[in-house]
Amino acid sequence: MEWIKVNIDKLFNFGVEVFKKLGVPEDDAKIVMDVLIASDRRGISSHGVARMRRYVNGIKSGIMKPVAKIEILKETPNTILASGGDGLGQVVGYKVMEMVIKKALDNNVCVGVVRNSNHYGIAGYYAMMALKHDLIGVSLTNSAPLMVPTYGKDAVLGTNPLALAFPAGKEKPIVLDMATSTVPRGKLEVYNRLSKPLPITWATDETGRPTQDAARVLANLLERKGGGLLPLGGADEETGGHKGYGLSFVIDILTGVLSGGAFGPNTYKKKGEPPNICHMFAALRIDAFMPVEEFKARLDEYINILRNCPKADGATRIYVAGEKEAEKEELHKDFVEIDPKVYEDLKSISEELSVPMEF
16 A cells, blocks of 8 residues: 655645644644644644544534633642543643743743643654753553453553653654553554454453454454453563553553543543543653753663664664654654545545635
8 A cells, every 4th residue: 555645835825824724723723733743744643634533523513612711620730630522632631731841940840730632642642742951751641441451352541552761862752652452442443444353462352252352353453342452561461561551550640530530441431422531731840850951861871872882683773762753753844744644534534514625
């Protein structure tokens, strides 16, 4: 399959017009498209413009509000509790992370938790917002119940990703951005679009047995018929699956439980109703501990220790977290690559909303 190269500026403008047509304020539409295109630029196609259909349908159905009315429910110099007002997750995430960063700059550290939000795209985007301020950034979110607990049959946990971003000196920032399942649902959607069999360690069918049928897993998840994604580490304790399960659980405590929002199977509980997705954001001043340049130099040293350690037979390179994505981002300064099925979906959105697709 040959991927289609699309000019970033044209894709961005198209998306902004699509969301404006649905009642999203222009500045908020720009935030949504920046997050989506950042994902495609970093090679995370599962969370890029392929998600536009999900948001278009979400706004049309009423589960996502086009105007995110963020309400601060409680705050201190170092904490924020907010409601996203069922708005688009990218807008909620961006604006709350901005508040968190401001408080951290004033008070060394800030943690914000959010309830009543929606899917916010890649967790790493919000953690990386802290980098331009020489802060350490953290972003966590819960999600729809897509993952089975270790030795469980039904999906009751989210893929619940986490992201941490650390500024470096001469090296690129370290950005760890990962789901707590073996893969996110978006990866299954990519395999389904490409008609590729799943690796046997990724998911289970409605009986709890491993399957390579992406369409079957996705259909079962949609109808909550059983089965789902496997935790990071796979199906058994012997392979470390209980660790991915435990990570997902504690992220849901920090997001859904702590915010007073939905958690586990209570997210996306009823069709047609807002999902009450919850997030946590944090920012930390490095110079509360040591001079920023000293930290960056120490991190550079560590990066090079890892990169230059002896390689396994047949291996040519050792990567650090976020390095592959950063290199892809450099390659995709002017264009992104999308698969033909996503391109066709964008065409259908263009026709539905009478927004010209000039790419």
